[in-house]
Amino acid sequence: MTYEQAMTFWFGRVNYEQKPPQAGDFKLGRMRLLLERLDNPHERLRIIHIAGSKGKGSTSAMLASILHCEGYRVGLFTSPHLVAVEERIQVDRQPIAHDELAALMTDIRDAVPDLAADLTFFEIGTALGFLHFVRRRVDFAVVEVGLGGRFDSTNVCQPLLAIITSISLDHTQVLGDTLAKIAFEKAGIVKPGRPTVSGVIDSEPRDVIRAVCAERQSALRELCVDFDYEHEPALIDGAREQVSSVTVKTHRREWQNLTLGLIGEHQARNAAVAVAATEELKAQGVPIHDGAVVNGLAHVVWPARLEIVSRRPLVLLDCAHNVASARALVQTLEASFPVRGRRTLIFGGNRDKDLTGMLDILAPKFDRVLLTSFHGSTRCTPAEQLMELLSPEAQTRCRTFSDPIAAWNHARAGAKVDDLICITGSVFLAGELRPIVAV
Numbered sequence: 001m002t003y004e005q006a007m008t009f010w011f012g013r014v015n016y017e018q019k020p021p022q023a024g025d026f027k028l029g030r031m032r033l034l035l036e037r038l039d040n041p042h043e044r045l046r047i048i049h050i051a052g053s054k055g056k057g058s059t060s061a062m063l064a065s066i067l068h069c070e071g072y073r074v075g076l077f078t079s080p081h082l083v084a085v086e087e088r089i090q091v092d093r094q095p096i097a098h099d100e101l102a103a104l105m106t107d108i109r110d111a112v113p114d115l116a117a118d119l120t121f122f123e124i125g126t127a128l129g130f131l132h133f134v135r136r137r138v139d140f141a142v143v144e145v146g147l148g149g150r151f152d153s154t155n156v157c158q159p160l161l162a163i164i165t166s167i168s169l170d171h172t173q174v175l176g177d178t179l180a181k182i183a184f185e186k187a188g189i190v191k192p193g194r195p196t197v198s199g200v201i202d203s204e205p206r207d208v209i210r211a212v213c214a215e216r217q218s219a220l221r222e223l224c225v226d227f228d229y230e231h232e233p234a235l236i237d238g239a240r241e242q243v244s245s246v247t248v249k250t251h252r253r254e255w256q257n258l259t260l261g262l263i264g265e266h267q268a269r270n271a272a273v274a275v276a277a278t279e280e281l282k283a284q285g286v287p288i289h290d291g292a293v294v295n296g297l298a299h300v301v302w303p304a305r306l307e308i309v310s311r312r313p314l315v316l317l318d319c320a321h322n323v324a325s326a327r328a329l330v331q332t333l334e335a336s337f338p339v340r341g342r343r344t345l346i347f348g349g350n351r352d353k354d355l356t357g358m359l360d361i362l363a364p365k366f367d368r369v370l371l372t373s374f375h376g377s378t379r380c381t382p383a384e385q386l387m388e389l390l391s392p393e394a395q396t397r398c399r400t401f402s403d404p405i406a407a408w409n410h411a412r413a414g415a416k417v418d419d420l421i422c423i424t425g426s427v428f429l430a431g432e433l434r435p436i437v438a439v
Contacts, residue, residue, distance in 0.1 A: 150188025
């Protein structure tokens with residue numbers, strides 16, 4: 001296959017990031033058969049498996065950064081991507097190259113000529129990641145769940161440990177409409193006899209995770225029970241810039257004043273989970289020095305997570321896509337970005353999200369609201385329909401744009417040096433605008 005042929009083969013599969021899935025769409029039988037035909041590459045990897053409603057991508061990036069700073073060769077599998085699909089599969093922070101992707105996709109196609117038409121986009125991507133990590137001889141693979149956990153394509157592995165970052169209402173049409181049901185799906189990644197680190201603190205989902213871990217004899221370490229944290233927020237305005245830091249206290253020790261490369265109290269919580277996971281790896285005999293933890297958290301890079309892409313005016317790029325992440329965004333804006341000039345929100349979202357709930361949280365915090373559609377997802381809600389979700393008062397401060405670039409140009413043209421522009425609502429919106437605004 002050429003690279004172009006490989007991409008045609010891959011993107012020709014059913015993609016549940018574009019087409020809303022149903023509860024019965026996810027099964028592991030095809031994934032196991034595919035990997036068996038490929039000589040089970042996942043069985044030759046040391047994997048850290050990470051699920052969660054939010055924070056799993058950031059926690060994955062933090063843990064991969066810590067291991068990388070220790071000197072290990074680290075594979076990182078995440079989804080979705082922002083700009084290029086190769087971002088999903090990285091080794092030592094470098095996305096898979098076009099020629100490597102094409103060669104491995106040829107192997108996948110040739111291994112399953114009778115099955116290829118039935119495989120999904122994410123199943124092929126998962127197999128591609130496992131194969132690439134084996135060929136590159138990574139020391140560790142940090143693997144983020146795509147959706148849920150129990151029936152996710154990544155849940156064929158036997159990891160060194162499982163991590164569950166958080167539980168909130170999201171993908172309810174597939175995972176269930178209560179926190180307990182969603183927790184049960186996420187806890188599907190817990191494996192018998194392998195430890196679990198949990199950042200879940202709400203009692204309803206926490207009790208489910210405890211029960212699953214007890215049943216599977218998985219040693220459980222919990223936030224606010226076995227480890228905790230104190231956060232010092234970043235402070236960024238026209239005259240000052242104070243970085244974010246966190247102190248993590250575990251049952252083993254205290255990690256004081258760790259600098260964070262990502263902004264927000266929610267990222268401090270993710271860092272605490274990553275530190276607790278690091279200690280579990282050390283308990284299994286994996287050498288990780290304190291300096292790797294310090295440098296890994298300080299230098300982690302995870303684009304579009306309250307990413308500062310411009311200073312004058314201050315432009316923030318974020319991909320909050322549910323109510324919980326919208327609350328975290330507002331909390332961080334209030335704690336770390338003091339009011340300077342006018343605040344403008346550029347917002348777009350998918351129809352299977354609680355967009356009303358998100359806009360109820362976000363819109364009152366901004367002087368202008370620019371609603372837009374984007375082109376990267378068939379699930380996108382048209383800007384005019386977003387307008388109908390706003391209160392009459394908010395509508396007076398709102399304009400709609402059919403194209404995100406037009407929304408950005410309007411926001412930027414009217415912005416003064418002390419203003420703030422925040423782009424959020426979907427990873428698809430962030431991905432379309434990042435190549436334009438991050439210059």
